Amino acid sequence: xxxxxxxxxxxxxxxxxxxxxxxxxxxxxxxxxxxxxxxxxxxxxxxxxxxxxxxxxxxxxxxxxxxxxxxxxxxxxxxxxxxxxxxxxxxxxxxxxxxxxxxxxxxxxxxxxxxxxxxxxxxxxxxxxxxxxxxxxxxxxxxxxxxxxxxxxxxxxxxxxxxxxxxxxxxxxxxxxxxxxxxxxxxxxxxxxxxxxxxxxxxxxxxxxxxxxxxxxxxxxxxxxxxxxxxxxxxxxxxxxxxxxxxxxxxxxxxxxxxxxxxxxxxxxxxxxxxxxxxxxxxxxxxxxxxxxxxxxxxxxxxxxxxxxxxxxxxxxxxxxxxxxxxxxxxxxxxxxxxxxxxxxxxxxxxxxxxxxxxxxxxxxxxxxxxxxxxxxxxxxxxxxxxxxxxxxxxxxxxxxxxxxxxxxxxxxxxxxxxxxxxxxxxxxxxxxxxxxxxxxxx
Ligand code: ATP
Ligand code: MG
Ligand code: MG
Ligand code: MG
Numbered sequence: 373x374x375x376x377x378x379x380x381x382x383x384x385x386x387x388x389x390x391x392x393x394x395x396x397x398x399x400x401x402x403x404x405x406x407x408x409x410x411x412x413x414x415x416x417x418x419x420x421x422x423x424x425x426x427x428x429x430x431x432x433x434x435x436x437x438x439x440x441x442x443x444x445x446x447x448x449x450x451x452x453x454x455x456x457x458x459x460x461x462x463x464x465x466x467x468x469x470x471x472x473x474x475x476x477x478x479x480x481x482x483x484x485x486x487x488x489x490x491x492x493x494x495x496x497x498x499x500x501x502x503x504x505x506x507x508x509x510x511x512x513x514x515x516x517x518x519x520x521x522x523x524x525x526x527x528x529x530x531x532x533x534x535x536x537x538x539x540x541x542x543x544x545x546x547x548x549x550x551x552x553x554x555x556x557x558x559x560x561x562x563x564x565x566x567x568x569x570x571x572x573x574x575x576x577x578x579x580x581x582x583x584x585x586x587x588x589x590x591x592x593x594x595x596x597x598x599x600x601x602x603x604x605x606x607x608x609x610x611x612x613x614x615x616x617x618x619x620x621x622x623x624x625x626x627x628x629x630x631x632x633x634x635x636x637x638x639x640x641x642x643x644x645x646x647x648x649x650x651x652x653x654x655x656x657x658x659x660x661x662x663x664x665x666x667x668x669x670x671x672x673x674x675x676x677x678x679x680x681x682x683x684x685x686x687x688x689x690x691x692x693x694x695x696x697x698x699x700x701x702x703x704x705x706x707x708x709x710x711x712x713x714x715x716x717x718x719x720x721x722x723x724x725x726x727x728x729x730x731x732x733x734x735x736x737x738x739x740x741x742x743x744x745x746x747x748x749x750x751x752x753x754x755x756x757x758x759x760x761x762x763x764x765x766x767x768x769x770x771x772x773x774x775x776x777x778x779x780x781x782x783x784x785x786x787x788x789x790x791x792x793x794x795x796x797x798x799x800x801x802x803x804x805x806x807x808x809x810x811x812x813x814x815x
Contacts, residue, residue, distance in 0.1 A: 414462035498547030743772035760793025
């Protein structure tokens, strides 16, 4: 039998409950008392415990946390794994169990409770970094070997992939070990060097185990933390992709009703770009989860993220030939796909968001139509660059977002001269400063 997303969550939490973990309630996606950011990882609400500032309810913790990341939103849809909003399953040890138990438990969950075939699992470990004075993580290698992971499937990677820090400055840090599932050679790049960390679709990172063991000081020196912690995160949609044999995270059970509705609205046509439908359902899912914590489209902070997601999705609708507002129609099917991943109270709030989304889409519709038709006539110079001033004008005079314009031009194979854009922006802000000043002086 194929596990649904809610069943995967149940098995995960059930396993860790059985192993003494206290299940933390999930934190609202929109961090209270901060208007700009969303939660980006399951560990974020646990920082006071991890830093030993507050005593946790138990040294063993678990949670399922809604996350939203916009660091890489342009990439969403162009590969099988990257979403804007996703659910992260996590388990933590606050100064209690260490690498051995973390690895044993992760493997037991995957093999016995989620029934992933052992042969499909690969792991990465920290290779160390001389320039930082950090040793390779032999301890993790030994623990993986001990539980039967073949040496060939333990891949050492450098600081970029397998060193966890909290930014560049001083603070806690430590090596990580990531678990990947082999989705088959057919999805690979075909190179002999293809392994986890390769950018192709063969290996999907599903779970990250972070071993917080060092404190990095201002002078670059390292000491061992008095309290060593384990921080893990598994992406629900990624493990669901593997277990459900889906083509991508965007076609797991959570998204099926929305994709179905979208096919009714815009039947699939030959030669479609795969990214289009993926972006629409991904972005609307993020809008739904944000809307459920009352983040509406708007100008500033988090609201502007929601606005941007709606606009990007609306534009992809045009690619499918949808000229009228349609995004609101996807909200109920999306909620239905989440099933018990949303509370019944949340399910009852979905209808109220439909109008909000539809209004936003309608407001943008004319700007979108105009901008798209103007962009059709934009041409590049001989080097293939579009004058960035064009994008600036489009934004300043017609309200068409420059990032959206750039994306459309890039899809046509053009590049943007952003220096020119920046020049125009600076000139414009000087001009408007001057005019504000004269206005006040004369009145
Ligand atoms: P990636 O390398 O794919 O960007 P990551 O290393 O940034 O992922 P982590 O910060 O380690 O991700 O997050 C823990 C887990 O959460 C990942 O192993 C993955 O399963 C999931 N995850 C992280 N980012 C995303 C995303 N953008 N979309 C879907 N799942 C994600
Ligand atoms: Mg990432
Ligand atoms: Mg990664
Ligand atoms: Mg990772």
